[in-house]
Amino acid sequence: MEKEQRTYDETIEQHEDAQSEQASEEQVENEETQQEEKDELALAYEKIAQLEAKLAETENRFLRLHADFDNYRRRVRLDMEAAEKYRAQSLVSDLLPILDNFERALQVQVEDEKAKSLLQGMEMVYRSLIEALKKEGVEAIESVGKPFDPHVHQAVMQVDDQNYEPNTVVEEFQKGYKLKDRVIRPAMVKVNQ
Secondary structure: OHHHHHHHHHHHHHHHHHHHHHHHHHHHHHHHHHHHHHHHHHHHHHHHHHHHHHHHHHHHHHHHHHHHHHHHHHHHHHHHHHHHHOOOHHHHHHHHHHHHHHHHHHOOOOOOHHHHHHHHHHHHHHHHHHHHHHHOOEEEOOOOOOEOOOOOEEEEEEEOOOOOOOOEEEEEEEOOEEEOOEEEEOEEEEEEO
């Protein structure tokens, strides 16, 4: 019986050792599994952080591109408005010397009747040309007696005249013209010091 008891005790001991060993193995496996899960979780968080950073960068680029595109559309609209507003600028610039020649021709004093009728015809053409230019927004720049403005006047001479205020336009040598609010040609003037 003692032998049986020993065998029984040994069996129980072996069984307890096996259970203890199995529990240790399970504990090691659980610890390994937990460590693997922690590692996977850390990798997942790292991946999330990377994706969030990439998303933020992409959103930032999108916002910059959107702002650039809005600026581009605004510039194109302004350019088109300016092109429409000043579409006649090159034509007007080409017509200004012709206008100057008309004004010079109309200043000539003639005595002959044929020349007078020719001069009247030229004056009619001149007035028609002036009216057509006014319809397009062209206007002469007022100069004589006005304060000198470097944006619309080009000083070619200076004089010291007590009859005029300092920095006043005394004489106009060549008319200046504006197309709407843009100076096409500044007036060439003589300015009092």
